[in-house]
Amino acid sequence: MSSSSSSVTGSTDTGGTGGGAVSTSAIPTGGGLSAKTDPYKVYLAEDEIPTAFYNVRADMQTGHAPILHPGTLQPVTVADIEPVFCTKLAEQELNDRDRFIDIPGSVLDFYRMYRPSPLVRAYYLEQALDTPARIYYKYEGGNTSGSHKLNSAIAQAFYAKEQGLSGLTTETGAGQWGTAMSMACVYFGLDLDVYMVKVSFQQKPYRKTIMKTYGANIFASPSDTTEVGRRMLATDPDSLGSLGTAISEAVEVAVGSGGKRRYVLGSVLNQVLIHQSIIGLEAKAAMDRLEAYPDVVIGSAGGGSNLGGLMAPYMAERLAGKAAPRFIAVEPASCPSLTRGRFAYDFCDAGEVTPLAKMYTLGHAFMPAANHAGGLRYHGMSPILSQLYHDGYLDEARAVEQTAVFEAAVQFARTEGTLPAPESAHAIRVAIDEAIAAREAGEARTILFGLTGNGSLDLGAYEQYLDGTMTDYIPTDADLERGFASIPCLPGIQ
8 A cells, every 4th residue: 555655745857848847938917917937827747646645644743542433432443444434445544654655546547637736826816915925826626526525535436446335425515525426436336325414405506416417316414314314303303404414324324235335524534634635745746846835834624634635745844843834724713623622532423423533623513503614514623633733733723704704705706717615715815814914024925725616606605795695603602512512521531
């Protein structure tokens, strides 16, 4: 499984005049822009797609606390989680040894449909902000799934096909992960059941259409198709659901399939952060080509795959004791796991059927508000990101309100021409704030953020913002205490 690669960044060879060469032509000076030496977009060549994922867990100084079996409260083994995950994914989940894990050839072949993705210099946003900062973003929204989620979906589907499974089950919040998984499963001839958080099921009907186009079955969660769902509906018939609830349903169906199916998850888990490292590996290779090094790396954080993937190669440098950027995680004020949560062992789902992970959590019973950043509604944060934050390697977490996020999204759309997904717009909000801070300080800082989703199916949310009917919700201390009450008490376990 491990690669002999010795570099985290991969190839940055600039020789030749093929597709990997960067144009040196300046950005046009029309519209008030002065001549620039950076291209607007940097594309690596197809043969420069990284051939190995980077596993940050192998470099962590303290590691993260082991995942615990819900019955025995002992650290899980591969055998413990094989009934839930594909064997190769179970191995990756617990892998704290191999810095690099080879990307299967079939996965690389699929990646070439939409990778490498571009690194973009946000010249027009810089101009609008009148900032000396240089702003770059890695754009992952240029595929039908609309996001970075496809990077892990195709890898997980490959391992399921290789194992001879007939299908998979999963959950989805905003619908981007469900869409990505639908694309991956049809590519490998696998069946897929998607449990979609009910509020997103209602808000984003066309996400369902895309998933159906790719052959998936979609259920609004909580549903009446599982014991967990029926129990939750009996308690709250009007429940709008949560990612924790949808996870419980998908896991129940997979475990009850008689070994024919497994469950897959689009964020939070170590295996997903491993796959998403391809974002950061490509981004750093492109930045190195420009001889640019970020002062700050910014990513939206719900479960952690987006930020974890983008910052991976730069975090490797920090963990090695080298100079590194400042890292900022951005989360919604309505679901503030890092900024207001507790670092504790908690269930990864609302139905208490999954193992327990030590993470920043609001409690698995926390029911987030029906805000539009559906992909950021998870009650907890990746155990890897949680440990890095707890140990001070992840520098800062910021919680931002929904209206401020959409203000940034609209400004970005009007300057850079790309309509961002609400989840990604959280990172844009803080990137703008950092660029303004650079202007006020008179410092030419370099900013890198992840734009990992497009907003073409979030027009209802944009309409609410533009017509002034969008509101903000920040949970009260009492709201959070109700969620914290569900965190299990585990005497003797730190």
